[in-house]
Amino acid sequence: MQSSSLVKQDAIVVKHAKYSPVREFWRAFKKQKAALVASIFIVLLIVIAFVGPYIVPYDPFEPDYNAILQTPSAKHLAGTDEYGRDIFSRLIVGSKISLTVSFSAVFLGLILGTILGLISGYFGGWIDKIIMRTCDVLFSFPDLLLAIAIVAILGPGINNVIIAVMVFSIPSFARLVRGATLNAKENVYVEAAKSMGASHVRIMYKHIFPETISELIIFVTMRVGTAILAASSLSFLGLGASPEMPEWGVMLSSGRDYLGTATHVVLMPGIAIFLTVLAFNLIGDGLRDVLDPKIKNN
Amino acid sequence: MNENVLEVINLETIFKRDQQEIKILRGVNFSIQRGEVLGLVGESGSGKSITSLSIMKLFHGTSGEIKNGSISFHGTDLTKLDEASMRQLRGKKISMIFQEPMTSLNPVLKIGKQLTESIEMHMKLTRKQSTAHAIKTLKSVGIGRAEELMNEYPHQLSGGMRQRVMIAMAMACEPELLIADEPTTALDVTIQAQILELMKQLKEKNDTAILLITHDLGVVAEMCDRVVVMYAGQVVEEADVFELFANPKHPYTKGLINSVPKIGDRKEVLDSIPGNVPSPQNMPQGCKFAPRCSNAMEKCHEHEPEIETITESHFCSCWLYASKEVALHAK
Amino acid sequence: MQNKLLQVKNLKKQFQVAGGMFEKKEFVNAVIDVSFEIKEGTTFSLVGESGCGKSTTGRLITRLIDPTSGSITLNGNEVGYLKQSELGDLRETVQMIFQDPYASLNPRMKVKEIIEEPLIIHTKLSKGERENLVLEMLNIVGLNTEYANRYAHEFSGGQRQRIGIARALITKPKLIIADEPVSALDVSIQSQILNLLKKLQQEYQLSYLFISHDLSVVEHISNEIGVMYLGSIVEIATKEALFVNPLHPYTKALIASVPVADPLLRRKKETLKGDIPNPKNPPTGCTFHTRCPIAQELCKLEVPKMRQITEQQSVACHFVEKIEEV
Known part of the structure; x- marks a missing residue:
């Protein structure tokens, strides 16, 4: 028996525009002007990183002993370094290294940290204690010191820089996700899923992880900035990229001998690092205003 | 004739969202006399709580604003008072009890x-x-x-x-007016009974006027002298409490009274009002209750009914009781 | 004679509220001693005030939490101590409807995804088969099938509760545990949902464990009722017996406290004095003695046993007979 009266009751459809989370996000994000400009900058940087090697005006590795330490001019937009290599070309090629290193390190840290955070927050008890105390131990070292120690053990090189930056990212991600998980698991719909017989993995993946996404997105953008800075610092100290590579930190390091005579050799890679890190932080701030539920409600 | 402590005339309150004005109260009228308990009944979204906040002018942190109408408290129009004078009144002449005391x-x-x-x-x-x-x-x-x-x-x-x-x-x-917004909704029944009894005693003792806002018709029947029924930001019916329960006029009031299960009443199927309360952004044209009303006529969907006097103490805004006809122009 | 679908015997649940590795442990008895049974196709209600343990009992039966002692038998099989991995059967036959229709549906999921989730967990149906069942379910609970692709937060409380009911029914369960399913809804919507629950019960021979604080709703929907106070059932009776002739002084007070929606029946209430005691520190003997109008010395000392008074009615009070004389 199909009750027609009940069906009819809902015939009064409340009409409103179809809701879409993506559209909603974009509508709010458009209002964040600084973040919008920063995003355009980062998108351009990513494009340049990929097509850069094909469009650079000079070979970034080719020395030109007739044009050593030239200041910026129409010919060399960012001047030349101590071997006469075009700094502008080196910066463009170097952006690929900086972005790859930071993105892959943060991405790996994100995956491992999220899994650990979910497990820790969801199950609680001794599992939680072990994971969180381990994170505390990692937290007790300053980020860079920890990275230096890791590279010192593994030996210098780009891949080891990625591992080092990843390792010091894990505890931050784990702690963030654990906090969000503790909140999310109190939701009645999580209990509802349990009462339906959903497995732990399903509950974590379907009902808890989505609750952490907005906080993760904000944190990832901030973290990429930190990672770029850390990778450059390691290279600056000679623990990362090899000296002939056009990595921004390496360029900074090799230019410091000429700080008194040719400031631009240090200034140019410095500005590149500064702008990129700033852009990621601005995006992170903008995303926070849009996505963070604690701020959204005000 | 007793004096009116509070008189609300044509009160319109709006909220702003994204540069849009959303009308929550669309012309609310009622008055309370000394020593009287007036029940303000309605479901969520009817605007009953916004009415109380408008009287207290407690909009801080929200975009609420009184757009039109007057709230006269012993002859003083509260809508014209500044925040400092309001603060003098609040807690002294007018007090408020909320649903959740902890907040x-x-x-x-x-x-x-x-x-x-x-x-x-x-x-x-x-x-x-x-x-x-x-x-x-x-x-x-x-x-x-x-x-x-x-x-x-x-x-x-x-x-x-x-x-x-x-x-x-x-x-x-010892305020002259006590606004109680769902004062017992968060409490257990045995405790609710204690609190209601207490409010009655206090009223008797101090001759306080009480505006009792509630969704619970049992509490209304127990406590009130007069009842105002609100729907979608308007008063749809007002009557003496005995009159209202014995002889409800508005189809919404009837539906509300009949949909409450009563102890000792062995009905197999409860009466219910189909559909849902319309949202303020999507108000239907004409009578706001028409889409859910089983008596709705053509004109109900086109024109809003005016408040009509049924008896000296009974008012209702519904086309069923209209004294004058209105021309229909089908579009 | 109808079959007994669920039997609960001497169920007890103790929560640890303080203490740890180095401190003294403290416990609260949320459920002290609860026994009842539910026959197929009928509704058993647990009614009581906050902190009486009615919701905890519901969560024990669905095994969201583990009982401290006592037994829960479903279709004759003990399920109280099965491991979570062995609960497949129970999870399919017993489903829950929750109080808060806003919190119990995941706001990030579409209506379709919410309703089909039990199918994904318990069956191997294909996507198309699941979708058909979801649309059928939407029809049954009186929702427009076009709603399937919308998000749950776009709906009003009543519509959301219908979605919750659709989710509970899709695996064709035998027993529905409804924890205050209408107390968050407006009265006009409340009656829609109560009618729907009754209709579904008749069509699908469902049994309900209905948990509520609202006596008038409970009277409307139940066949049998258990009245709980501080973790124990104090009276258990058929609906007719309980409302016509309540025996336990607490039941009497509870029924008398409900405001009646008729001003002609307005009366001075004989209200119960005092507050509900803190469950952490319950009174000795009969837990109700601190508020009971007829309490005697014996009540402070001895916990009253549940006694069957008539075929329809059992009560745990030392002085039932005395009340009847008064």
Whole structure:
């Protein structure tokens, strides 16, 4: 028996525009002007990183002993370094290294940290204690010191820089996700899923992880900035990229001998690092205003 | 004839969202006399709580604003008062009790401090006198261990106790008007019965006018002298409480009364009102109840009915009782 | 004679509220001693005030939490101590409807995804088969099938509760545990949902464990009722017996406290004095003695046993007979 009266009751459809989370996000994000400009900058940087090697005006590795330490001019937009290599070309090629290193390190840290955070927050008890105390131990070292120690053990090189930056990212991600998980698991719909017989993995993946996404997105953008800075610092100290590579930190390091005579050799890679890190932080701030539920409600 | 303590005339309150004005109250009219309990009944979204906030002008933190109409309290139009003069009235002449006492008690201050503060401010008493007065008020709401309680924090009390303290705070300065917004909804039935009984006693003693906002028709029947039924930001019916339950006119009021299960009433299927309350952004044209109304006629969907006098103390806004016809122009 | 679908015997649940490795442990008895049974196709209600343990009992039966002692038998099989991995059967036959229709549906999921989730967990149906069942379910609970692709937060409380009911029914369960399913809804919507629950019960021979604080709703929907106070059932009776002739002084007070929606029946209430005691520190003997109008010395000392008074009615009070004389 199909009750027609009940069906009819809902015939009064409340009409409103179809809701879409993506559209909603974009509508709010458009209002964040600084973040919008920063995003355009980062998108351009990513494009340049990929097509850069094909469009650079000079070979970034080719020395030109007739044009050593030239200041910026129409010919060399960012001047030349101590071997006469075009700094502008080196910066463009170097952006690929900086972005790859930071993105892959943060991405790996994100995956491992999220899994650990979910497990820790969801199950609680001794599992939680072990994971969180381990994170505390990692937290007790300053980020860079920890990275230096890791590279010192593994030996210098780009891949080891990625591992080092990843390792010091894990505890931050784990702690963030654990906090969000503790909140999310109190939701009645999580209990509802349990009462339906959903497995732990399903509950974590379907009902808890989505609750952490907005906080993760904000944190990832901030973290990429930190990672770029850390990778450059390691290279600056000679623990990362090899000296002939056009990595921004390496360029900074090799230019410091000429700080008194040719400031631009240090200034140019410095500005590149500064702008990129700033852009990621601005995006992170903008995303926070849009996505963070604690701020959204005000 | 008794004097009106409060007279609300054509009150319109709006909220702003994304540069849009959303009308929550669309012309509310009612009055309360001295020593009278007026019930304001409606479902969520009917605007009953916004009415109380408008009277108190408690919009801080929201975009609410009184757009039109007047609220006259002993002849003073509250809509024209500034915040400082409102503050003089609040807690002294007009008090309010909320549904969730915890949200209106400060968790880090002792009960005694919270009580004496407003007494000192409004009644111009010394510290010692106001403490004595606070203890007297607590005793009057049936709290035996009043002296001890003065030194306790809100979280140490049970829900019923907190609501008693709230009532004590509200009654401390012997207000002329008490606005009680769902005062017993968060409480258990046996505690609710205690609190309702207490409110009745206090009213008898001080001749306070009470505006009782509730969705519970049982509480209305138990407490009120007169009832105002609200739907979608308007008053749809107003009547003496006995008249309203015996002879409801508006189809919404009828539906509301019939959909409550009553103890001892062996109905197999409950009457219910189909559909849902319309949202303020999507108000239907004409009578706002028409889409859910089983008596809806063509004109109901086109024109809003005016409030009609049924008897001297019974008013209803519905085309079924209209005294004049309206021309229909089919579009 | 109808079959007994669920039997609960001497169920007890103790929560640890304080203490740890180095401190003294403290416990609260949320459920002290609860026994009842539900026959196929009928509704058993647990009614009581906050902190009486009615919701905890519901969560024990669905095994969201583990009982401390006592037994829960479903279709004759003990399920109280099965491991979570062995609960497949129970999870399919017993489903829950929750109080808060806003919190119990995941706001990030579409209506379709919410309703089909039990199918994904318990069956191997294809996507198309699941979708058909979801649309059928939407029809049954009186929702427009076009709603399937919308998000749950776009709906009003009543519509959301219908979605919750659709989710509970899709695996064709035998027993529905409804924890205050209408108390968050407006009265006009409340009656829609109560009618729907009754209709579904008749069509699908469902049994309900209905948990509520609202006596008038309970009277409307139940066949049998258990009245709980501080973790124990104090009276258990058929609906007719309980409302016509309540025996336990607490039941009497509870029924008398409900405001009646008729001003002609307005009366001075004989209200119960005092507050509900803190469950952490319950009174000795009969837990109700601190508020009971007829309490005697014996009540402070001895916990009253559940006694069958008539075929329809059992009560745990030392002085039932005395009340009847008064």
